[in-house]
Amino acid sequence: MLSIWRISWRNMTQNKKRLFFTLLAMVLGTAFVTSMLIADKTTDDVFDYYEQMYVANADYWVLSDDYTFPEDLISPILNEPIVSNSLLALDKQAFFELADDRSLSQRAVRITGVSDQSSPLLTLPVIEGKLDNEGLIVPEPVAELLGKGVGDTIQFTGMGEAKISAIVEYTQLLASPSNWERAESTSFRVLAPLSLLREWTGKQDKISYMRFQVEGDGTELFNTFQQNFQGTSTYIEPVVADDLQSNDIGGLYTFFYLIAGLSIFISGFIVFNMIYTSVIERKKEFAIMKSLGYTQSSVSKLVLIEMTLLAFIGTAIGVPLGIWLGDLFMKALLGVFEFDMVYTMNWEMPSLIGVLIGLLFPIVFSLFPIYYAGKTSILLTMKMADRTTSTSKRHYVKAFFGVVLLLLGTIDHPVSYAAIIAGAILLFPYLLKGLSALMKPVFVTFYKYPGTLASRNVTRQLNRNGNTAAILAIGIAVILLLSAVVESAPRGIDNDIRSTYGGNMRVKSEAPWLAEDMEKILSYSGVTNVEPLAEATPITWETIEGQMRQFSVLAVRENGPSLYTHGQEKDIMNRLRQNPSVLLGERAFAEWGGTIGESIVLNTPNGKKSFEVIGVGKTSHYAGYVAFMDALVMNDVFGWANSFDLLLSVDKEPYDTIRDQLWTDFSSHLSKVETVEDEIQSTTSAISGMNELLFVMLVLVVGLASIGTANTLLMNTLERVSELGTMRALGFTKRQVRNMILAEGLLIGLTGILGGLATGILLIYLTSKSQLMDGFLSFQLPYSDMLLAIVAGVFLSLVAAWISSKSASKMDIQTLLKEG
Template sequence: MLNMWRISWRNVTLNKKRFFFSLLGIIIGVAFITSMLIADKTTNEVFKYYEQMYVANADYWLLSDEQTFSEDNVSAKLNNTMVTESLFVLDKQAFIDLSDKSLNQRSVRITGVNDQNSSLLKLPVIEGSLDNEGLIIPDVLANLLNKKVGDTIQFSNLGEAKISAIVEYTQLLASPSNWEGAKSASFRVMAPLSMLREWTSMDNELSYIRLQTNEEGEQLFQSLQQELKDTNVYIQPVVADDRQSNDIGGLYTFFYLIAGLSMLISGFIVFNMIYTSVMERKKEFAIMKSFGYLQASISKLVLIEVILMSLIGTIIGIPIGIWLGDIFMQTLLSVFDFDMVYTLNWKIPTVVAIVIGIGFPIIFSLFPIYNAGKTSVLLTLKMGNHTDSLKRQYVFRGIVGVGLLTFIFIDHFVSYLAILASIILLFPFLLKGISKIFKPIFKVFLGYSGILSTHNLTKQLNRNANTSAILAIGIAVILLLSSVIESAPEGYESEIRNTYGGDIRITSEAPWSSEDITTLFSYDSIANVVPLTEATPITWKTINEEDRQFSIFAINDNGPALFEDSGKDSLYLDLQEEPTILLGKRAFDEWGGKVGEYMNVNTPSGKQKIKVIDVVDTSHYSGYVGFMDEGHLNNEFGWKNSFDMLLTLNNKYNGEQLRDQLWKDFNGHLSKVKTVEDEIKSTTSALSGMNELILIMLFLIIALASIGTANTLLMNTLERTSEIGTMRAIGFTRQQVRKMVIGEGLLIGLAGVIGGVVSGMILLYVISKSKLLGDFISFQMPINNIGVALIAGLLLSLFASWIASTTASKTNILSSLKEG
């Protein structure tokens, strides 16, 4: 057995350059897979971590549809053995006292709590301590203000307090990291409740109360639901669900797509090497069989060769993948607005990557392994002509390829896979076509060597075409992703403008009075003012009885357009008939039910079963939202008040011009000013940042495919050793041999790049015309990334060709002629 492993090791390392490039392909493939699995797992853990940090150990919370409520009204209800801990919270909008910044940049949300050390809070302290005497501020605010523990912050018209602790990012104190971001989002700090009450004279007021209960907490929840039914206070379970603020589902698809691409390319490199090795050793296998070796023994010998390569590639690739995963996470999280921290979750992904790393080279090599064992002694020794067989293969590939290409007329997900398969099958014809087109050009620049390179390309047409096709598929998929990311902001912008309901949304800490509305209408810049009622947070259950949380907007046929649907008028009428709900698409998918079924909702009036009558498209919270008729939301549902206004501006004005004036006129109770441009920017900023990742992935995928090109060229030149020796003997120079091989590599790379761009355009066209994604993705090619693909593809192919040409040019004339 040990002897067989030694033989396999000798065979696999017989050609060191080919072994090196095949091994490099496995290493990079394993590294990619490892890094993407780590990125997937770590990203998921990061957002779960911050969800749990926000929830802490709280089970329920008491809230109000009037923003604040009296502590006296609920304190008696909390004197219950089922309540093990409570946290009293008051929120108040204020302004940091800074002379060189605008009001909106200075706005800050102060959260007063009665116990900063409560287990119902999770505050990751960087510096200082939670002493219940001073302010707790996030590190981004400390950096902007250049403050440290012990320094003081002055709040306009309130007071001054020292900083007792600086903390890492947490949702409760999420703050903008720069002054530009502060124009559209308030800073957040935490203060002792007694201090905030003293400053504001809100001695008995609370915004909410967090509760921790024992095992009988569900009984308390049900009893309080009944007791609070007709009051302005309601109880909700505390649910770890931040889907309204984070839509990262698409990231996971991106991770697995890149991992799959890298595995496909690496697997093809291994297949090429093993298949060529098997073809080269047909005589050897035939002789072995004539001496009594069984089919299984020969297949086992080749299998051990693959296992050796996969083991070495995996051992080297895993640590590189962990390092890449860390870099990828740093780049990925930098596209979000907040300074998140993470712990790299590498253990489980590493185990999975090891299994995949060892397994995928074996899977891709199964055919050549089987083929080695099936070697026929007589046919191999006769060395028959396979020209007719190859012609039949090309005809078969052409017929099947054209047949699969007809899937461009079928609107289904399977069509995309069929198109990719057709591209691979038709690539020999594309390669031959490009070879003929560029033959005159190669003749001019490379002379007779250029003519030979176009001729040699067809000697191993299948292998060369497959190498080029793999490069094309990688480029096509990455360009498609890039195009989606570039066109998505336009789709989002259109959807946001159509469903935002106005040009500016302003939020108050108290219900808007008629005097406030009159003041708003007095502005020359404002064309219309309409109230927006948002019930939040509202918890509900999925079909699988999992707790979720979102907002529900009140709508009516005379109100602002908050969603897109062709049958809006009939939907409004249906909603008015009885308490029913419309769901945004993302909320509907998460719920898991069907239109016409009932969802369980914890309303301010208690638990209710509400019928879902349709699914609509909306930009609000990325579709993770519901809509109800205004009358039913106010009455049966139990949400009475509105704290938001939607402002529509006259054509010659924009939101930035009005923002400062709104803060000045309503600074006593205004808590947020958000323009439609702010919403567009916050929604699309992460997508814009992802384009940098796409460029990196594009380059790396091309680099991986170029390793396959180098490997293929090495195999081509090794098979033509005798031919190259003859050419050298009759006067061909080393330089001419090198040019010939470089020409072959350039044609493979050129075909791959051109084929990739064309394939990407075909895929993008088909997707842009589909009913599923057509409204979201427009047909536009990412010109910058196409330029990167062309340059990187040609340069890396040139580099791969140069490596192979160096080997070819060093061919020993005498030994090669002896082999012939």
Template sequence: MLNMWRISWRNITKNKKRFFISLLGIILGISFVTSMLVADKTTNDVFNYYEQMYVANADYWILSDKHTLSEDSVSSVSTSSAVMETLLALDKQAFFELEGDKSLNQRSVRITGVNDQNSPLLKLPVIEGSLDNEGLVIPEVVANLLNKKVGDTIRFADLGEAKVSAIVEYTQLLASPSDWEGAESTSFRVMAPLDLLREWTGMDNELSYLRFQTNEDGQQLFQSLQKEFLHSNVYVQPVVADDQQSNDIGGLYTFFYLIAGLSMFISGFIVFNMIYTSVMERKKEFAIMKSFGYLQSSVSRLIFIDVILLALIGTAIGVPIGIWLGDMFMQTLLSVFEFDMVYTLNWKIPALTAVVIGILFPVVFSLFPIYNAGKTSVLLTLKKANQTHSSTRQHIIRAIVGVGLLSFVFIDHPVSYLAILASIILLFPLLLLGLSRIFKPILKIVFGYSGNMAARNLTQQLNRNANTSAILAVGIAVILLLSAVIETAPEGYENEIRNTYGGDLRVTSEAPWSNEDIATLRSYESVSNVEPFTEAKPITWETIDGKKRQFSIFAVDKEGPTLFEDPERDELYKELKKEPSILLGKRAFDEWGGDVGGYIHINAPSGVQQLKVIEVVNTSHYSGYVAFMDESYLNNEFGWANSFDMLLTLNDGYTGEQLRDQLWQDFSKHLSKVETVEEAIKSTTSALSGMNELILTMLVLIVGLASIGTANTLLMNTLERNSEIGTMRALGFTKQQVRKMIIGEGLLIGLSGVIGGIASGMILVYVTSQSKLLGGFISFQIPLGNIILALIAGVSLSLFASWISSTTASKINIISSLKEG
């Protein structure tokens, strides 16, 4: 057995340059796969970690639709035998007292007072200091921005001052902006002892919420509390780990696996080319082995060991590189989010998965060459009767199938994308022939007679050369589609947000808005309309398979602001009034897992309700992870009576920025947030802007990987034409002319791949823009910058790949090559 491994090592390293290029392709492919698996797993862990940190050990919490509740009204919870731990909390909006000209909006801060900073119902990852229940707990970003350390004093306008006792890592409870620009739309958050906050505010008996942990009798207590609070402003909810309203990362996972699959496909093609060519070169060797009694399985096993050996080496090198790349991806990905989250790289399971993939995928892509080696015919091989050139009939069949698959551009279905990519590969021989004729005069001018020879030589291994070019085209097409989506998505998001935001500003208060407050808002010269915006939150519900989830429910009415898009919107308003029913946003509907017409179970403030889902609608609010209910039903039967938000529509010529300072001055005692529609758009699209840089990096890496395939193909073409090149040299061809010929071939392959990729990418972008699912969201827009980058990277890397092969061709020994011929 050891001898077989030695023979395999000798065979795969016989041509060191081809071995190195093929190995490099496997290394890069498995590196990309590993990095994507690591990034996927780590990203998932990051958000799970912060979800669990938010939940801590709490099972339930008691809240109020009036923002605060009396501590006396929930005193029975603390004394219940079913309750193991409790946490009392009070939220109060305030303002930092700072030197300089910072606006009220920038200085706004939400102070959360808790009765025990060390409670098991809280998870505060301390960086510096201690949770002593005497001072302030602030997140690291606030400490850095205010230049505060443990022991320093922070002052709050019209309240008081306190020393910093602990600085903590990012946590949802204390999520704060990291710069003053972000503070324009997001308040800072700090934590203080409950008694101290009550002393400052005089809210001695008030709470914003009470969290508690229960024993096995917790469900009974939950049900009894629902009955107890049935006709009050207090309600109880399970504490659920679900942050999908603030984190929509499903698209990231799709991106991960698309890039991983694409890189593995390209690497697999490189492996296939090498193994298949090696089998063709060793046909006579296999025939002799079989004539001496070797079985078909023995010959196939020999090639199988070649592949396994190559896969093991590539995996051993590629996986560690992939782990490092995964770390780089995580830093890039998390930088696009608004808050500074920390992570621990989860690489062990992804690395093991990548090892399995790294060993299996070269074998899968080599199954045909392995089988072909075992089926070698002794008589035909020894007679040299086997032909390697493709027949005209094969080209015709390939073209017909390719045209048929290309017709999928007119079919609006996800399978169309796979059909189009397959058609690209099948039609590439025709494209390569056409472009070689078009560029032949140019090659002749640039390379002389060597250019003519380069164009002619492409037809000798047309399918192999076309497949190589097609792989480059597929990589470019997919990346261009992704970049077009990233570039045009902000425009689609902007349209969706403007159409469903409900106004120009959303003004949030700590307490329900009074009639006097609403009159003041309407008195502003810049304001044309003021509408209450009722959001019931947090509301827990169950998916079809019984998992607990949490979202917001908005009140809607035909005469109220437009919060969702649907062609039958007026009819939906009528349907909502007929019976207890609900509309689900797209992401909430997908998470629920049911069908329109089915019933969803929701923990309403008035108790558990079963509501009919009458439709799924599009909305920008929380990226579609929301629900909508008739306003009168939400206020009465559902049990949510108050509005903490107002939607303001401005007169022409006015902007939200002009009104912001006035709002903070007039309502500073209870105002907690002022958000303009422009800030909502920026918050949603900022992550996409950061993703574009990652897309550009992926474009270069995928083109680079495909160019390795080009180098591999050219090298194999050169070695197969060893005697032909020797004859050319004997007839007077110089080394320089041979080099130009190989470079010309590589340039044609690379240029065809780039042109085909750009054309295919535009087809995919067009199909996406016309899709009913995404047509109104993604517009047909040419990503010109990425096209230029693809052209430069594709041509330059193809030239570099062909230069590598040309050095081999120029060193061919004339005498030995003529002897072989």
């Protein structure tokens, strides 16, 4: 048994450069897969971590649609024996007192007073200081912007001052802008002792909400108080760990797995190319082995052991490299988000999966060559014959199927993408042959006679060279499609937000808006319309499987602002008014899992109620994780009476002027002023940041494909050793040999680049016309990435060709003739 492994090792190391390139492709393929798996799991863990941090250990909370409510309303709950922990909180908008000349909107801060800063119902990762229930707790970005540290004093306009007792990491509860520009539309947040905030505000018996934890099953308690609170402004909800309103990263997972699959596909092709060529070269060896008594399975087993050895080596190097790349990728990925997030790399299970994939994919891609090696015919091989007959008929069939698959790719279906890629791969040998004929005059001009030979040589191994170019092309095409999506997504999101935002500005208040408030705002120069917006949040609900989720419910009115698009808005509004029903956003509908016409169960302020789902609307609000209800139904049946938001339509007047006026006139209860541009910038910033990652991915994919080009050229060169020796003997110089191989590599690379650009453009065009994308992707080419693909493809193809040409040019004439 040991001798077989030694023989396998000897066979692998006979051609060290080919072994190196194949092993490098396997290492990079395994590393890319491992890093993408790590990025997937770690990203998921990051958002789960912050979601659980926000929920802490709370089971239920009591809120109000009047913003605050008397503390004595929740006394019966606090007296319940099963209530083990509770946390009372009061929110109050205020302003920092700063020496710098900052606007009111930039100085706005929401102070949350809590009854116990160290409560188990509150998770605050402390960086510096301690939770002493005496001073302020500020997030790190706020401390840095204000230039404050633990022990320093912060003063609030018209309220008072307090010292900082602790600085904490980012949490959802204290999510704050990290720069003054973002502070224009987003308030800072700090925590204070409840007693101190009550002293400042005079609200001695008021709270905004209460969280509590129960021992055992609190369902009976929840049902009891849900009934008791009906008809009041107070309501009770389960605390649900569900951040899908603020976390729309499903597309990232698709991105991760697409890159991983592409890497494995390219690496697998390189492995297949190497082992298949090796089997062809060793047919005499296999025939002799079988004549000496080796069986078909013994020969196949020998080749299998060779691939197993390579797989073990590639995995041993690739997985640790993938862990390192995964860490780098996470730093780059989280860097595109607005807040500084911490993460702990989840590498154990992804690494194990990476090991399994690293061990299996080389063997899977080698199954046909392994089988082919065992089927070697002794008689035909010894006669130097081959069972392969004329392949012209096979070429026609291959071309026919390639064209058919491309035509099938025009069908609007997800499978069409696979059809286009498969069709392109089948047609690439003919593209290489045609381009070789077209480029021949150019190569002759630059390389003289070696250029003529290069144009001829690439067609001698047409399938191998065409497939090598195809792999480069597919990598380029997929990355270009991703780039187009990333570039076009902000434009699509921009259109969606503007069409469903409901106006130009959204104004939030701590108190319900009064009719006189709206009249005053309507009198502002440039304000053409003011509409109240009722938003009930957080509202918990049940999926079809009975899982608890939470979202917001927005009120809509006939002739009111457009908050969604459906195509039959008038019919939807009529149906919403006729009976208690809801329209779900796309993501909410997908998460719910039911069908139109079924009922969704909501925990409303008036108790648990069922509402018929009458349709699905496309909306930018909370990325579609939302529900819409008629305003009258929301008031009468749902039990939500007040509007804390206003939607303003603005004409011509600068937003900043109106924003400043709003903060001046309503500073006592105004909490946030956001423009449609602010929402667009906030939503698209993370997507725009993906461009840099795609640039890196494009270079990596082209680099991986270029390893295949180097391997193919090296195999082509080794197969022509006798021919090269003859050419040298007839007067060819080393430089001419080198130029010939450089021209071959350049031709393969150009075919891959041009084919990749054409395939990418076709994919982008068909995607832009697809109803599945619903206008999300416009037909606009990512020119910067296309230019990068051309430059990187040409450069790396030349590097790959140069490596192979150096090997051939270094061999002297005697060595070439002997090896031939």
